[in-house]
Amino acid sequence: MVQKLFSIRTQDVRLLQQILPRFIDLYRKDEWGRIRDDYEPVRMAVQLYLEGYANSYWKARHILWWSAIEALYGNAEDSVMARVYAFFGDKDMAAGYDTSIYEQGDIPSCYWLTPHNNHTLGEVLPLIYGVRNSAAHGQKVADPNFVPIPHPFESEAPLLEVLAEAATFIIRKTIIGILNGRLCENFKDRESREKFWLYQYGLDNKQSKKRLHDLKATPLE
Secondary structure (H helix, E strand, O other), rough: OOHHHHOOOOOHHHHHHHHHHHHHOOOEOOOOOOEOOOOHHHHHHHHHHHHHHHOOHHHHHHHHHHHHHHHHHOOHHHHHHHHHHHHHOOOHHHHHHHOOOOOOOOOOOOOOOOOOOEEEEOOOHHHHHHHHHHHHOOOOOOOHHHOEEEOOOOOOHHHHHHHHHHHHHHHHHHHHHHHOOOOOOHHHHHHHHHHHHHHHHOOOOOHHHEEEEHHOOOOOO
């Protein structure tokens, strides 16, 4: 829903000029005109992100978008959540946990973003994973996911709409962060992706589980 009022701003054009050459480089071709195998995680995330918008069935969209998240962050549930929090918190998982899914400038000034209708990664990420699991395994998505909750644009919106906002926010900002931070070499394949999360963030599967447990056990202000 938040994307309905998105517009192209000068800062967006400048960002595009900055990252577009790096984005194009992800699709380099070899001497036979075939796209190289390099950068599979980022290219797959871009493809799945786009296909989610092209698909009108909400369950398929959530599966595609979660698959895009896993392309960037890995496949283990605890690892994905710990790494998302760490990436958005600049290695501070607690800060990432409290990060709003609405970036500054997403909400026009004529609308009010309050603690009541603002939503954070820590709030929605486990719910996205739950919806994805149910949909991917042919199970009914629990009724509470359809219940209206506070939203900045409307007094209320279905929780599923907020989860869609969150999933696309995670994918979009992660890809931009990788391009803007010149991190593409760390996402040439799944092995380099796992090394990146281990050596730059200290988050292999074991540490992800431990730090996520510690985060949940620590009272958040």
